[in-house]
Amino acid sequence: MDANLKSPAAGSDRIVIIGGGFAGINLVKKLRNSVYQVVMLDKNNYHTFQPLLYQVATGGLEPDSIAYPLRKIFHGYKNFSFRVAAVSNIDTVLKQVETDVGLISYDHLVIATGSGNNFFNLGGMSRYAMPLKSITEALDLRSLILQNMESALVAPEIEREKYFNIVIVGGGPTGVELAGAITELKKHVLPNDYPEINLERMQIYLIEASERLLAGLTVSASEGAYKTLTGMGVNVMLNTRVQDYDGDLVKYGADKQLKSKTVIWSAGVQGEIVNGLGQEVLKRGNRYDVDAYHRINGYENVFAIGDVALMSTENYPTGHPMVAQVAIQQARNLGQNFLRQRSGKSETAFKYKDLGSMATIGRNKAVADLPGFSTRGRFAWLIWMFIHLMNLVGFRNRVVVFINWLWNYISYDRAIRLVIRPFKRNTH
Numbered sequence: 001m002d003a004n005l006k007s008p009a010a011g012s013d014r015i016v017i018i019g020g021g022f023a024g025i026n027l028v029k030k031l032r033n034s035v036y037q038v039v040m041l042d043k044n045n046y047h048t049f050q051p052l053l054y055q056v057a058t059g060g061l062e063p064d065s066i067a068y069p070l071r072k073i074f075h076g077y078k079n080f081s082f083r084v085a086a087v088s089n090i091d092t093v094l095k096q097v098e099t100d101v102g103l104i105s106y107d108h109l110v111i112a113t114g115s116g117n118n119f120f121n122l123g124g125m126s127r128y129a130m131p132l133k134s135i136t137e138a139l140d141l142r143s144l145i146l147q148n149m150e151s152a153l154v155a156p157e158i159e160r161e162k163y164f165n166i167v168i169v170g171g172g173p174t175g176v177e178l179a180g181a182i183t184e185l186k187k188h189v190l191p192n193d194y195p196e197i198n199l200e201r202m203q204i205y206l207i208e209a210s211e212r213l214l215a216g217l218t219v220s221a222s223e224g225a226y227k228t229l230t231g232m233g234v235n236v237m238l239n240t241r242v243q244d245y246d247g248d249l250v251k252y253g254a255d256k257q258l259k260s261k262t263v264i265w266s267a268g269v270q271g272e273i274v275n276g277l278g279q280e281v282l283k284r285g286n287r288y289d290v291d292a293y294h295r296i297n298g299y300e301n302v303f304a305i306g307d308v309a310l311m312s313t314e315n316y317p318t319g320h321p322m323v324a325q326v327a328i329q330q331a332r333n334l335g336q337n338f339l340r341q342r343s344g345k346s347e348t349a350f351k352y353k354d355l356g357s358m359a360t361i362g363r364n365k366a367v368a369d370l371p372g373f374s375t376r377g378r379f380a381w382l383i384w385m386f387i388h389l390m391n392l393v394g395f396r397n398r399v400v401v402f403i404n405w406l407w408n409y410i411s412y413d414r415a416i417r418l419v420i421r422p423f424k425r426n427t428h
């Protein structure tokens with residue numbers, strides 16, 4: 001029992017946190033060396049900086065510059081323990097979680113498991129399309145893009161189109177950033193590697209069901225992104241709904257189709273829930289229904305923060321956006337409330353401070369909605385780079401990413417186009 005964890009000291013409580021993402025790590029930081037025993041569980045031994053996954057997928061960054069060992073983040077924390085453990089069930093009566101390394105008990109449980117893909121019941125999409133939520137998926141996508149170029153080179157003429165075409169489904173920040181990065185790959189990098197291929201044949205499609213890209217940003221940012229991407233040669237298809245995908249053909253609209261071996265899914269996410277709590281605590285998008293103090297409704301000692309939590313407020317009736325700042329701010333507020341509880345003070349309701357949204361499209365090209373002003377172009381791009389560098393975990397990672405960006409900028413290159421582990425599609 002308890003995966004060899006020590007019992008909490010007399011008078012102390014154990015807080016178990018599931019997930020070492022933005023929410024989990026910021027909660028632990030807030031509780032550093034407090035009276036609580038803090039136990040973090042994650043199925044991986046590292047934290048992933050998801051906003052830069054698309055650069056790993058397109059050969060701009062190595063995976064280890066956007067990941068950081070969780071144990072290392074918390075060196076010197078006296079009240080902290082970590083276990084690599086995938087949590088499969090929660091028993092709120094016995095106050096314990098079931099994991100692949102055994103049962104672990106808690107006094108307070110915080111679910112910070114983030115989100116997974118939502119394919120909206122499109123079976124073919126879930127089977128054949130490439131998602132981008134983890135480092136493994138980013139590496140798979142990098143391999144597939146390069147493998148398909150190699151296949152295009154040797155395929156009979158009649159089959160080549162499907163290897164050239166890349167279809168991105170979903171025009172949110174991830175879709176927009178990927179479309180821009182792949183277009184730059186096509187323009188500046190692939191012509192040197194594949195001089196035998198006429199790269200005009202490589203078409204990049206960005207399909208979005210709604211009437212604009214970047215629905216979470218202002219209309220002017222959406223229009224800016226549309227103009228920039230179409231100017232770069234991306235085929236942006238708005239008001240277009242994909243019907244499904246069979247590994248070769250993407251069906252969309254009433255009866256239209258595109259040939260492609262590379263379809264990237266960035267159209268929907270849903271809460272990554274853990275079994276054990278009733279269906280009644282799940283709201284829209286499979287997210288836990290929490291109150292203003294992050295408590296899952298109906299459970300005294302079980303909390304949810306970050307992407308997996310849905311807190312309905314006056315300004316955000318359908319929940320806060322699933323972005324890093326929300327996860328970070330919720331973690332800090334919950335941590336503060338745990339500390340306040342111990343000193344007999346009342347808890348503070350969560351209030352989100354929107355620090356803005358942005359998306360980068362390519363070199364010198366980005367759109368940003370910041371408090372009080374919106375900007376685009378090179379200035380927005382520089383802000384985007386600065387914010388992402390500063391938010392990366394670990395000084396070494398910041399330096400490595402900065403040098404990589406500088407090199408890519410000067411050389412127009414994406415040096416890391418390696419197929420280390422060829423991607424094989426699992427069709428089951």
Ligand SMILES: Cc1cc2nc3c(=O)[nH]c(=O)nc-3n(C[C@H](O)[C@H](O)[C@H](O)COP(=O)(O)OP(=O)(O)OC[C@H]3O[C@@H](n4cnc5c(N)ncnc54)[C@H](O)[C@@H]3O)c2cc1C
Binds near residue numbers: 022044053054306
């Ligand atoms: C490609 C991409 C680009 C993005 N770009 C931006 C951006 O530019 N700006 C922005 O603000 N946001 C961006 N986001 C969203 C942002 O990354 C999320 O909002 C944020 O990561 C949410 O933090 P979290 O802590 O809730 O979850 P996560 O960061 O997803 O962390 C969840 C953790 O829980 C662990 N876990 C899950 N289930 C279990 C389990 N059963 N057992 C054990 N461990 C488990 C996971 O391994 C993971 O470490 C992007 C997301 C993606 C995928």
